[in-house]
Amino acid sequence: MLVHILSDNIVQKRGILAEHGLSLLIEHEKTRILFDTGQSDIYCRNAAAMGLDLKKTDAIVISHGHYDHCGGLPFFPDAAFP
Numbered sequence: 001m002l003v004h005i006l007s008d009n010i011v012q013k014r015g016i017l018a019e020h021g022l023s024l025l026i027e028h029e030k031t032r033i034l035f036d037t038g039q040s041d042i043y044c045r046n047a048a049a050m051g052l053d054l055k056k057t058d059a060i061v062i063s064h065g066h067y068d069h070c071g072g073l074p075f076f077p078d079a080a081f082p
Contacts, residue, residue, distance in 0.1 A: 021068030037072030
């Protein structure tokens, strides 16, 4: 299982953006799950910078309705399927 942190409050890599909130891409066997979307399109930008293709996402799970966990959801189709 791989867990990629797409957005979080703190970053330690050059070229990766931070924001208050959380977004993870979880890979297990042949399944890819986007867990939360942060508050903006930063998770999409970071995924691209990390070489991760959001087009291959099988499911999206939103943990709860706070803006910093689901605010980026409207950006998913545009960012992943241009």
